[in-house]
Amino acid sequence: QVQLQESGPGLVKPSETLSLTCTVSGGSISSYYWTWIRQSPGKGLEWIGYMYHSGSTNYNPSLKNRVTISIDTSRNQISLKLNSVTAADTAVYYCARMEWESLKYWVDPWGQGTLVTVSS
């Protein structure tokens, strides 16, 4: 079965770039949408954006100018970059796969999540 594992720095300084990688095992990245979602105590679960394996993307407008999601099919990895971070970006970041049927989408499975703290 497909498993996802997030990795990256747990501490990022304000104004710098948050960079995370999600490694997919047990299945191919192809033919799926891949998404990043974050969870902070103050804002609950927040969808960041998704990318189709072919390269098309859709980002949350609240983050659109700062976020980039990319896919490396040769490594079965999905990456997240979030620029100009502030303390408000402190959260647990999850990568996940999106499944769909008749234009309905749902998120499954999820990675275990990785906590990123923004602090100097």
Added chain:
Amino acid sequence: DIQMTQSPSSLSASIGDRVTITCRASQSIRNYLNWYQQKLGKAPKLLIYAASSLQSGVPSRFSGSGSGTDFTLTISSLQPEDFATYYCQQSFSTPLTFGQGTKLEIK
């Protein structure tokens, strides 16, 4: 953005109880509604998709219903492993949005 509002925010119940959690969308989302369970320190887990379809491997005591703006998640007979936080999520339009969560606690 479509706002998702869950009620109640927290709920105390006993083993064997029937429990219902509601989720209301700020506009019609047809049946583009999913439910997740999250245990402390773990990632959310999909329970129900497309409002009423049970995800493979999820016990049949979980069920979902609704369409348009009003949805419910029902647990027919609470088991000890069901005490967790539950979230609804709409996929009718982007940005995808989640409810604020319902924390289910042991009475």
